Amino acid sequence: MPHVKCLRCRECGSEYPIEPLNACEFCFGPLEVEYDYESISKAVSRESIAAGPNTMWRYHDFLPVDRELAIDISTGFTPLIHAKNLGSQLGLDKLYIKNDSVNPTYSFKDRPVSVTTTKALEFEFEVLACVSTGNLMGSVAAHGAKAGMKTMVFYPADLEQGKIQGAAVYGPTMVAVTGNYDHANRFCSELADNHRWAFVNINMRPFYAEGSKTLGYEVAEQLGWKAPDHCVVPGASGELHTKIWKGLQEFNDIGLIENLKTKMHLAQPEGCSPIVGAFETGSDHVTPVRPETLAKSLAIGNPAAGPYSLEVLKETDGTGVYAEENTIIDGIKLLAETEGIFTETAGGVVISSLKKLVEQGKIKRDEVTVAYVTGNGLKTMEAMGDFVEPIQTTPDYETFQTALAAAQKS
Amino acid sequence: MSTKRVRFTFPSELIKEPVIYKLGIDFEIVTNIRRADVRDSMGWVVLELEGDDEIIKDGLDWVASTGVRVDPVGGDIIEG
Numbered sequence: 001m002p003h004v005k006c007l008r009c010r011e012c013g014s015e016y017p018i019e020p021l022n023a024c025e026f027c028f029g030p031l032e033v034e035y036d037y038e039s040i041s042k043a044v045s046r047e048s049i050a051a052g053p054n055t056m057w058r059y060h061d062f063l064p065v066d067r068e069l070a071i072d073i074s075t076g077f078t079p080l081i082h083a084k085n086l087g088s089q090l091g092l093d094k095l096y097i098k099n100d101s102v103n104p105t106y107s108f109k110d111r112p113v114s115v116t117t118t119k120a121l122e123f124e125f126e127v128l129a130c131v132s133t134g135n136l137m138g139s140v141a142a143h144g145a146k147a148g149m150k151t152m153v154f155y156p157a158d159l160e161q162g163k164i165q166g167a168a169v170y171g172p173t174m175v176a177v178t179g180n181y182d183h184a185n186r187f188c189s190e191l192a193d194n195h196r197w198a199f200v201n202i203n204m205r206p207f208y209a210e211g212s213k214t215l216g217y218e219v220a221e222q223l224g225w226k227a228p229d230h231c232v233v234p235g236a237s238g239e240l241h242t243k244i245w246k247g248l249q250e251f252n253d254i255g256l257i258e259n260l261k262t263k264m265h266l267a268q269p270e271g272c273s274p275i276v277g278a279f280e281t282g283s284d285h286v287t288p289v290r291p292e293t294l295a296k297s298l299a300i301g302n303p304a305a306g307p308y309s310l311e312v313l314k315e316t317d318g319t320g321v322y323a324e325e326n327t328i329i330d331g332i333k334l335l336a337e338t339e340g341i342f343t344e345t346a347g348g349v350v351i352s353s354l355k356k357l358v359e360q361g362k363i364k365r366d367e368v369t370v371a372y373v374t375g376n377g378l379k380t381m382e383a384m385g386d387f388v389e390p391i392q393t394t395p396d397y398e399t400f401q402t403a404l405a406a407a408q409k410s
Numbered sequence: 411m412s413t414k415r416v417r418f419t420f421p422s423e424l425i426k427e428p429v430i431y432k433l434g435i436d437f438e439i440v441t442n443i444r445r446a447d448v449r450d451s452m453g454w455v456v457l458e459l460e461g462d463d464e465i466i467k468d469g470l471d472w473v474a475s476t477g478v479r480v481d482p483v484g485g486d487i488i489e490g
């Protein structure tokens with residue numbers, strides 16, 4: 001990690017060495033990795049990046065770990081698709097879907113977890129742990145397996161089966177915590193104090209968060225080294241939203257792209273939209289809520305990066321928008337039926353929020369718009385409910401023809 | 411004895427209540443405020459508590475019972 005300087009408190013600016021720490025000793029503010037951008041700008045060019053591997057590790061100069069040590073299960077450099085069908089339905093000529101649901105464990109979480117696992121090995125941790133609403137734990141279990149580490153994953157007991165089995169298969173110790181999200185959350189902050197484990201989203205958080213910047217870099221590179229006019233990003237803790245913006249800013253500061261004017265929109269589900277709520281009332285306080293949403297992966301009531309995500313909305317003239325609960329499945333189906341991409345509930349939130357942004361006139365027909373699809377539909381099958389109504393037939397021609405005709409009439 | 415880092419979020423109707431003072435007096439917990447932002451509509455305070463484990467637990471249960479939200483510092487850590 002030749003270009004890393006230190007960890008710095010986002011609130012009071014205190015400086016810390018590169019260690020597994022997540023909060024400032026003085027003000028308890030969050031810590032962030034600080035880089036030597038002059039040295040990065042000497043080391044990278046469009047050509048050097050393009051010559052790198054077809055994974056997120058082509059951007060290793062912007063990450064707080066050594067490329068040679070990377071625990072890489074081939075995460076990143078996922079497709080950016082010109083969504084002509086969906087675009088024409090919504091009235092957008094230049095709509096792109098960043099399909100991050102095709103990562104190794106089927107969500108964008110592989111990006112931050114790949115960085116964190118690498119860093120955890122460097123710090124000589126033996127146990128990789130997390131507390132998760134589903135996607136994160138699958139990724140932690142897979143990366144831990146690849147790194148030869150023990151893994152412990154904690155999750156609220158009422159999670160979707162697809163997420164539980166999708167994590168269990170990699171062989172972690174699974175811990176189902178009874179109670180609501182708050183309980184699991186508090187319990188794990190205490191555990192992190194008492195065990196020498198690399199908790200990816202607690203004591204490893206500063207390193208973890210950096211991995212998501214690659215979703216900004218990739219989109220800019222895939223658009224021909226240009227930032228889009230609009231990004232629509234799903235939000236839970238707000239971290240992803242702020243880190244995509246940080247990625248775009250870094251590319252702009254170093255001169256890999258120019259003229260950064262992207263509006264960073266944030267999409268949350270109606271039943272858990274504390275950041276959007278603050279945006280709408282014009283407050284810079286995020287009032288915590290009790291999550292009650294179909295989009296379990298976005299069910300964070302007290303978002304850690306909420307205030308920073310609000311700052312990004314202000315700074316970029318973005319809009320915070322919520323998807324009504326009963327439109328989440330519509331969003332999933334719309335994307336599937338127009339573009340052949342099956343996303344999970346978080347993606348449904350993004351698509352139906354995108355629709356609202358167009359209706360509100362926030363996004364214009366000829367503007368380059370990127371909608372981030374960050375998780376895979378196969379993991380949240382339960383959310384779809386009973387929506388399949390097949391034509392019932394015996395295996396004979398007459399019955400089938402009659403049944404088909406009846407089905408086509410209705 | 412142990413220490414605990416917490417964040418209290420006050421709804422507007424409780425902002426004028428001396429919750430932190432009472433936590434110190436009634437529970438014998440040492441309170442050390444590190445960061446705060448209080449407006450007329452709501453407020454939050456990030457602080458460190460020092461005291462007996464059981465007493466801190468009782469104290470925080472009492473704070474929560476007043477209607478003030480108690481969270482670990484740094485917000486929820488659960489993510490997708």
Ligand SMILES: Cc1ncc(COP(=O)(O)O)c(C=O)c1O
Pocket residue numbers: 107108135136234235236237238239240241297298344346374375376489490
């Ligand atoms: C599929 C998916 N999309 C988006 C998010 C939101 O990320 P963040 O917590 O960084 O806002 C999550 C998880 O939290 C997720 O699982």
Ligand SMILES: [Zn+2]
Pocket residue numbers: 009010011012013014024025026027028029
């Ligand atoms: Zn600080």
